[in-house]
Amino acid sequence: MEVKTDIFLGDCKDILxxxxxxxxxxxxxxxxxxDQRKKxxxxxxxxxxxxxxxxxxxxxLRVLKPTGTFIxxxxxxxLNGERSTYVMELxxxxxxxxxxxxxxxxxxxxxxxxxxxPNRFRDAWERLLQFNKDKKFHMYQEEVMVPMGDWAKTxxxxxxxxxxxxxxxxxxxxxxxxxxxxxxxxxxxxxNVLHLATECNNKNHSAAFPExxxxxxxxxxxxxxxxxxxxxxxxxxxxxxxxxxxxNSVGIEIVPEYFEMVKAQIEPSKLMLFDKREDYGNASIRRxxxxx
Amino acid sequence: MEVKTDIFLGDCKDILxxxxxxxxxxxxxxxxxxDQRKKxxxxxxxxxxxxxxxxxxxxxLRVLKPTGTFIxxxxxxxLNGERSTYVMELxxxxxxxxxxxxxxxxxxxxxxxxxxxPNRFRDAWERLLQFNKDKKFHMYQEEVMVPMGDWAKTxxxxxxxxxxxxxxxxxxxxxxxxxxxxxxxxxxxxxNVLHLATECNNKNHSAAFPExxxxxxxxxxxxxxxxxxxxxxxxxxxxxxxxxxxxNSVGIEIVPEYFEMVKAQIEPSKLMLFDKREDYGNASIRRxxxxx
DNA sequence: GTTCCGCATGAATCGATAG
DNA sequence: ACTATCGATTCATGCGGAA
Numbered sequence: 360m361e362v363k364t365d366i367f368l369g370d371c372k373d374i375l376x377x378x379x380x381x382x383x384x385x386x387x388x389x390x391x392x393x394d395q396r397k398k399x400x401x402x403x404x405x406x407x408x409x410x411x412x413x414x415x416x417x418x419x420l421r422v423l424k425p426t427g428t429f430i431x432x433x434x435x436x437x438l439n440g441e442r443s444t445y446v447m448e449l450x451x452x453x454x455x456x457x458x459x460x461x462x463x464x465x466x467x468x469x470x471x472x473x474x475x476x477p478n479r480f481r482d483a484w485e486r487l488l489q490f491n492k493d494k495k496f497h498m499y500q501e502e503v504m505v506p507m508g509d510w511a512k513t514x515x516x517x518x519x520x521x522x523x524x525x526x527x528x529x530x531x532x533x534x535x536x537x538x539x540x541x542x543x544x545x546x547x548x549x550x551n552v553l554h555l556a557t558e559c560n561n562k563n564h565s566a567a568f569p570e571x572x573x574x575x576x577x578x579x580x581x582x583x584x585x586x587x588x589x590x591x592x593x594x595x596x597x598x599x600x601x602x603x604x605x606x607n608s609v610g611i612e613i614v615p616e617y618f619e620m621v622k623a624q625i626e627p628s629k630l631m632l633f634d635k636r637e638d639y640g641n642a643s644i645r646r647x648x649x650x651x
Numbered sequence: 652m653e654v655k656t657d658i659f660l661g662d663c664k665d666i667l668x669x670x671x672x673x674x675x676x677x678x679x680x681x682x683x684x685x686d687q688r689k690k691x692x693x694x695x696x697x698x699x700x701x702x703x704x705x706x707x708x709x710x711x712l713r714v715l716k717p718t719g720t721f722i723x724x725x726x727x728x729x730l731n732g733e734r735s736t737y738v739m740e741l742x743x744x745x746x747x748x749x750x751x752x753x754x755x756x757x758x759x760x761x762x763x764x765x766x767x768x769p770n771r772f773r774d775a776w777e778r779l780l781q782f783n784k785d786k787k788f789h790m791y792q793e794e795v796m797v798p799m800g801d802w803a804k805t806x807x808x809x810x811x812x813x814x815x816x817x818x819x820x821x822x823x824x825x826x827x828x829x830x831x832x833x834x835x836x837x838x839x840x841x842x843n844v845l846h847l848a849t850e851c852n853n854k855n856h857s858a859a860f861p862e863x864x865x866x867x868x869x870x871x872x873x874x875x876x877x878x879x880x881x882x883x884x885x886x887x888x889x890x891x892x893x894x895x896x897x898x899n900s901v902g903i904e905i906v907p908e909y910f911e912m913v914k915a916q917i918e919p920s921k922l923m924l925f926d927k928r929e930d931y932g933n934a935s936i937r938r939x940x941x942x943x
Numbered sequence: 944g945t946t947c948c949g950c951a952t953g954a955a956t957c958g959a960t961a962g
Numbered sequence: 963a964c965t966a967t968c969g970a971t972t973c974a975t976g977c978g979g980a981a
Contacts, residue, residue, distance in 0.1 A: 440786040441751050447739035459733050465757055465776050467844050475840060478790055483842030484757050494732040498770055508974060547973065548767060550775030552759050687954050729956065764955045765972030773972080774955065848975055851953040859954060947981075953974100961967075 360583055360605045364598050365631040368618040371590035371611040374633075375418035383422045383609070384497070384585035387573050387597050389432035390415075393445055405438060408445040409452050415590060416453055422588070425493045428580045429458070432466070432568060434485040440478065446486065453490060461496075462489040462551060466572060469556045487553070487576075502578040504546035573597040577604055595621035602629055652875055652897045656890050657923040660910040663882035663903040667710035675714045675901070676789070676877035679865050679889050681724035682707075685737055691906050697730060700737040701744050707882060708745055714880070717785045720872040721750070724758070724860060726777040732770065738778065745782060753788075754781040754843060758864065761848040779845070779868075794870040796838040865889040866896065873898055887913030894921055 367374045390412065393405040403411050419429060435443040450460055464487035471483040558569040573596060577587055583605040589597035592610035594617060601608035602625065612618045622632065659666045683692040685700045695703050711721055727735040742752055756779035763775035850861045865888060869879055875897040881889035884902035886909060893900035894917065904910045914924065 441753055442755060444743060444746065444752070447742060450739060451736060454736070460736070461733055462771060463734060465759070467757070467759065471842055475792075478786075478788065479754060479843075480792070480840060481842045483844045494770075496770065500767075500772070510974065548772060550763055550773045551771075552775045681954085684954055724954095726954070728954085732957085760974095762953080762974035762976095764953055765974080766955055766957090767971050768956055768958095771956070777954080849953065851951085851975070945981105947979105949979090950977090952976105955972100957970090959968090959970105962965090 362584070362602060362605050362607045362629060363631055364602050364608050364610070364625050364629050365633060366592065366595070366598065366610040366612070366618065366621055366625065367633040368612060368615060370613050372414040372418055374611050375415075375422055375590065378418075378422045380421045381424045382586065383588045384424055384427045385577060385580045386419055386423060386427070386429040386588045386590065387432075387576050388430075388589045388591045389568055389593065390591045392433065392436060393443065394436060394438070405436070405443045405445045409449050412449060413452060413456065416458070417456060419588075419590065420457055420492065423492055426495065426497045427492065428461075428496055428498075428576075429490040430464075430576050430580075431488040431490065432485060432572070433488065434482070437479070450488065457492070458490040459492070459494060460488065461491045461494075463487070464489065465552045466568075467552055467554045469554055471557065487572075497580060497582075499579060499582060500548055503549055503575055505549050507545060507547045567594050567596060570596055570600050573600045574604065577601055577606060581606055592621060593617055595624060599624060602626065654876070654894060654897050654899045654921060655923050656894050656900050656902070656917050656921050657925060658884065658887070658890065658902040658904070658910065658913055658917065659925045660904060660907060662905050664707040664710055666903050667707075667714055667882065670710075670714045672713045673716045674878065675880045676716055676719045677869060677872045678711055678715060678719070678721040678880045678882065679724075679868050680722075680881045680883045681859055681885065682883040684725060684728060685735065686728060686730075691909070697728070697735045697737045701741050704741060705744060705748065708750070709748060711880075711882065712749055712784065715784055718787065718789045719784065720753075720788055720790075720868075721782040722756075722868050722872075723780040723782065724777060724864070725780065726774070729771070742780065749784070750782040751784070751786060752780065753783045755779070756781065757844045758860075759844060759846045761846060762851070763849075779864075789872060789874075791871060791874060792840055795841055795867055797841050798837060799839045859885060860888060862888055862892050865892045869893055869896055869898060884913060885909055887916060891916060894918065 391403065393408040394402050423429060433446055433449075435446045437443070454460055466485045466487055468483050468485065471481050474481055553572070553575060555569050555571045558567065573587075573589075577597075577600060581587060585606050587597060587601040587606050587608040588610075589595075589608070590611045592598065592612040595610055595612075598608045598610040598621065610621060612621065622630070682704065683695065685697040686694045688694070715721060725738055725741075727738045729735070746752055758777045758779055760775050760777065763773050766773060845864070845867060847861050847863045865879075865881075869889075869892060873879060877898050879889060879893040879898050879900040880902075881887075881900070882903045884890065884904040887902055887904075890900045890902040890913065902913060904913065914922070
């Protein structure tokens with residue numbers, strides 16, 4: 360399947376205004392956390408984080424399909440010995456904006472950064488907030504099923520040798536015993552807690568998440584040929600994974616260095632480049648490049 | 652060490668008014684969640700949950716020592732396909748009340764409730780919100796250190812291998828430098844994610860949370876001889892664990908059946924009973940029993 | 944004594960049915 | 963229309979009895 364990957368340089372709340380509404384199947388993003396990445400993003404103060412984010416989420420609400428999903432990876436930082444409250448305030452504000460706050464997944468970071476403080480342990484988890492436009496949305500649960508616990512193996516022992524053999528011989532016949540029932544016995548639906556290690560080898564971007572994170576949500580909420588958006592592209596992990604999984608994707612990044620880095624990484628035949636050229640005197644002019 | 656366990660029958664927001672201020676080292680509790688446990692607690696509607704809880708937390712703020720900690724175990728339910736927001740509203744309201752919201756621990760429930768729904772996975776985590784009166788509080792981190800897990804061992808092998816190849820810059824500053832310390836150390840500080848299964852097969856006291864949960868926080872935030880309070884005692888798990896760990900404890904429970912159940916379980920020589928006898932015509936009269 | 948196996952039991956949630 | 967109740971779905975855990 361041929362998919363395309365479009366990347367834009369600029370501020371997502373502006374860029375997105377030119378997007379048609381109801382056109383995106385999944386938004387997966389990890390915006391700059393408040394006050395966290397001063398060197399790269401200038402740092403948004405916790406007190407102004409909500410008002411900074413709302414114009415972007417307003418556009419995201421517009422471009423998302425009614426059956427689509429928005430996954431927001433975020434975690435509040437510690438300020439003066441206390442957890443900031445801007446994430447909670449953001450959730451409340453986004454609900455007023457029209458979003459449904461469907462669920463909160465936990466990303467358990469199995470190998471979180473070491474360290475020691477007198478009044479706090481290492482932070483080993485982040486929020487993955489699921490927002491929707493509608494109570495009905497697409498969800499392909501079978502795509503992310505996981506092997507059952509060990510107890511299930513003992514259960515399989517109960518079946519006689521001949522039973523197992525006979526069933527294997529019927530694979531694909533579509534007759535007799537339903538193979539999917541076997542699959543159900545060996546696989547279970549996951550929970551809302553994800554166990555993933557952080558990847559420490561991507562040092563070009565200061566807030567990279569592991570590929571397994573967008574992969575899980577892309578499999579869960581989209582099918583091949585759908586379109587994934589990351590409005591705070593960063594190092595482009597979401598887009599790279601989407602491309603690998605045969606999903607179209609759009610990435611928007613405000614920092615030229617990250618934009619160039621992703622441009623160099625995306626497979627050229629699949630890349631569409633959009634560059635906002637304000638020096639042409641008209642902010643609405645976009646130049647579109649088709650590489651190769 | 653001789654410790655005592657005081658249990659009260661009544662509403663904690665009333666009972667606590669007779670307690671001296673700054674007298675409790677740790678409050679660990681799991682209040683009735685909104686609309687849950689209707690049969691025993693009547694069920695508090697999500698819309699009125701915050702106003703129901705604040706009078707209790709006001710008293711808790713008063714009786715807690717400045718160096719003490721309040722751990723609140725809670726999780727919002729799903730309402731009309733959406734997570735309720737009353738927990739976030741409660742955090743915001745408690746901060747206005749004077750609490751510091753220091754940290755949020757995650758309890759990962761390894762054996763969460765089964766089930767399948769078209770738009771949602773099983774809920775496998777609950778919040779453990781840490782509140783404090785002051786930015787300085789007692790924390791005995793060494794008491795909850797854990798043996799390094801298998802992942803750490805294998806990771807150390809990898810690190811020692813890559814270390815030879817001078818690969819530490821890849822992992823980030825501060826990590827590679829301390830490798831030798833890691834190898835020597837057998838115990839590691841835990842993170843803010845706790846992995847515990849619920850105890851669902853204990854018929855005598857069907858505890859809402861496993862003993863390991865209060866045990867961890869009692870060890871972390873108190874020392875022997877300190878005083879632990881559970882204002883929503885339920886089946887008394889907090890008090891039973893506190894007693895086993897040589898901590899004084901206070902429990903308050905509004906449902907007579909639970910109160911009687913705990914009374915029968917607490918070791919008699921350590922029990923002090925307080926009974927609110929309203930039939931004596933004066934709600935403020937308390938009768939104190941010393942059993943044995 | 945160990946190990947193995949059967950089984951009840953959860954701070955759940957949705958959709959249909961009933962008042 | 964709106965709320966209350968009920969059945970169906972589903973899986974890790976630890977206890978108790980058996981091998």
